[in-house]
Amino acid sequence: MHFLLRILPLCLLFVPAVAHAELLAGAAVVDVTPQTFPVLVNGGMTSRSISKVSSRLHARGLALSDGQTTLVIVVVDSCMMPRPLIDKAKQLASLKTGIPTDRMLISATHTHSAGSCMGALGTEPDPNYVPFLTTSLADTIAKAADNLAPAQIGFARIDAAEFTALRRWIRRPDRVVNDPFGNPTVRANMHAGAKPDDVTGESGPEDPELSLISVQTPDGKPIAVLANFSMHYFAGQSGISADYFGLFCAGLKQKLAPQSDFVGIMSHGCSGDIWRRDYTDPDSWTQLATVDDYANGLVERAIKAYQTIQHRRDVDLAMAERRMKLRYRVPDQQRLEWANRIVSEMGDRPPKTQEEIYAREQLFLHQRQETEVVVQALRVGDIAIATTPNETYAITGLRLKATSPLANTMVIELANGGDGYIPPPEQFPLGGYNTWPARSAGLEVTAEPKIVEAGMDLLEQVCDQPRREPQLSRGPASNAIAALNPVAWYRLDEFTGPRAVDSSGHHHDAIYEAGVTWYLAGPHSKRFCLNGQTNRSAMFAGGRLQARMPQIADRYSISLWFWNGMPIDGRDVTGWLYSRGRDHGASAYSEHLGIGGSSGNPGRLIFQSGDKPNDVVAGTTVIPRWKWQHVVFVREGASIRIYLNGKLELQATAANEFPQGFDRLFFAGSSSNRANWEGRLDEIALFDRPLTAKEINTLAPSQTEADVR
Incomplete structure (x- = not known):
């Protein structure tokens, strides 16, 4: 199959264009659970390591081809992955398969209990895990491409509002608190809604849509389902864990095709300001209280949507990518002097306090000044996917979906990089953790509108249609x-x-x-x-x-x-x-x-x-x-x-x-x-x-x- 993929574009130069492309698809799963313990785990403020496995981690791949364009989507049980690691994995995979690197999408589920492959806040990448994960990602792409076979595809969406909620709440103007730099700037923050007397309301909308892209054989046997949902992570696992993402994938397979090579995939929707707890309804907190209950409930909702899908074979593919330079919000001279003083007092030990963490982050931003981010869009027939390389707020995903030329659009975040939170510009004056400059939230204030506009432009390109203008209907x-x-x-x-x-x-x-x-x-x-x-x-x-x-x-x-x-x-x-x-x-x-x-x-x-x-x-x-x-x-x-x-x-x-x-x-x-x-x-x-x-x-x-x- 690798040889076929290399010569296929040359062969097509001498083949007349066909009226309708016939879809090929292949799926694969590769275990990416760390092999050396203890392993560093990121997703928290300070560094931590784990020595046991609660559930195994996987990279799940879906390859698609219409005979002219071949593309691969991989979703990995990881908190976040840096662009250089992903770029290297794509290069290795391209050497194996002949698929161009700009036809590959690799994203993280954002489980907070996976091996660290990226430095963020108080945690460094685990030196043993990074090379293993890199080669495993390349293997996932190659195995998915090896499995290409005739297929059909369809799309469905369903409301799953009770599984997601806003976690970023606006504090009362008389209850503003200090940021790590000692300034009273925090008018909005994560989980502030847990104390109702301190807040005025949520800072933005949620996205309750659970969307599915289903791939089957021509005779209707399930090959894969790529799901997308906006909920940050469940939390509470004591060991290495794929969180609810992995449980959802396993549960979907059990429901649809337990004795097969079917691959369930849960991609991360725009969840930067999202979590599962609805602070407006404390009575609901006892429902779906365990990660198993949560995942099983989401699977049941997905099955209901799955049963409505109409599949088709005559689809063509398109994919486009843009690499953009964005600046970091670097410290001014006063903050830089503050940071240098604190970090010099730390010596060689890792940071232990919030002040130490953010002081060290200022030095990283000052050293780097800018970075490169990757934005992609792809189309499979009348289905579109847009990506962001960030932890993106729900409103950003809603906007991309509402303006996409195609109604059937999903948005995958933390794709092709892990460049931190990108709040919309109006959120910065409200402050809070998502806005504090660090590698986890350091991009320029205008990063979100720039990335959104790039995504919209790429969607127009792959769909060959103008964007839609969102408008409320009139009841x-x-x-x-x-x-x-x-x-x-x-x-x-x-x-x-x-x-x-x-x-x-x-x-x-x-x-x-x-x-x-x-x-x-x-x-x-x-x-x-x-x-x-x-x-x-x-x-x-x-x-x-x-x-x-x-x-x-x-x-x-x-x-x-x-x-x-x-x-x-x-x-x-x-x-x-x-x-x-x-x-x-x-x-x-x-x-x-x-x-x-x-x-x-x-x-x-x-x-x-x-x-x-x-x-x-x-x-x-x-x-x-x-x-x-x-x-x-x-x-x-x-x-x-x-x-x-x-x-x-x-x-x-x-x-x-x-x-x-x-x-x-x-x-x-x-x-x-x-x-x-x-x-x-x-x-x-x-x-x-x-x-x-x-x-x-x-x-x-x-x-x-x-x-x-």
Whole structure:
């Protein structure tokens, strides 16, 4: 077979093009469990070694060919692998098979209990394990290519939301903690949601999709299934372990083809900010409490999806690769001097504290300055795969899938390298472990958008189609807003800022300030969207949304949905939802709508006219935290009416006749830029007239829909 692969491209020069390619596929498994113990294991802050095996590690390969293009995908039970090691393995495999190295994809599962082949934080690569793993990867590619035979392929996806959740939570503005460099920068961090009183909400969306690429013989016998899911790792194994990834692969084989050479493969989806525990639902923590329960449950979900797959043979292949230079966030002179002092005091011993770890990391970044990363895209018929060489946030994977030219797209992270976390740029001001400069998170702030754009461009190339433009569909609740002819309508469904698009068609776009994250779940997806699409919202963490609306004068209405993340006794005012006034100031003409806090009316809607904070009118309903609510603000000259979930909540009077140019509106904060909103907003609609109670009723949730998370 190796000889055939070498001469096949030459032979095809003299063969007429065929109308439909016929797929070949082959799969293989190679044991990559360390052979020498104890072995260093990375995935933690400090160095550790393990001397026993709980479950064996494997490299699982899938080769595909259409007669013109041959490509191989390998997924390895490893925490992460450096690009030079992977490049060397590809070169060895290319010598064996004749397959070009840029037609090979090698990724890690991200188990935190595998042999270390890469230096990260306090752990070095294990010198005995690196050469063994390198040759084993080359062997996996060669064995998969040796098994090429006629095949058919299909794709399926299924929701597995209960198996994944956000682990990165935004801390309250008064609960910021220090980073390893001694600075109070940590507004968001991993597992902060374990203490609900300290946080306001998740920092981004999750990706609940479990996707499968199934490969069978022409007569329907399973050859392999390549799965993809966004969940970091299970944890808790005491020895060398493939974690839930290995158990899933074994369980899938047991269900589909136990007495065969079938190969189950679980690739790592975008999981940089993902873990299995849902901090919004502590009652769920006892479910799927063991790694076996978790893996078995995920297998059952996969089998349900597998049974819906339609396979086909007439597929062609395409693959493209881009190598990019990216800079590290290197230390300035002050931090470099700090790091040198700490590391010199350590001597030759490994780092033991967080301060020592990150001091040493600064020296690595200073020495390296930049690195090369590999981004790939491939297509198998109407199925696409994009890769990132990083620990990538869920929103990045969602964006790549949503914009891919093909609906059937999976995103594999930690592929072709292990270049650390790449948070989207808006996450850096929130700080936290994923942003602290180190080999595990050291790339430039713009690394994520650069890698995403490269991935999109490569997808367009291999698909020979332009990218799709993501857009929320309109369900009955959206149509109700549109029917009232808003002058501006912000659905807040963006993947990134700074522009909030006006969906009314009037082009009154608004601008996000810093301190906002995007694409979290919004209210009532089944009412605002169609076909199972998730309604999306923005999460505000101190930033505001600004709009200029000169045409609304003093007769207008504002409808919006809100989700409060702050405890109602956390500060004087829990947060301002809407404000009109001069930026960074308040005047006799300004107006503010928010929720009261410790200074009065805790948890109730409050309205303040002018610049006197003690002169407020309050509602009577205590609004629950972390629940979606609907409010409509109606102004008719000096008369103010405010409706909560369709019911009149309070009435007030306000200063009449705004001065000329008093046209700036703020959402998720006040004009004075104090006590800004900590939580989500969605579906902000502005109307150039006072809405009637009947019209407001068409926008409000039903009794069964109110008060949901």
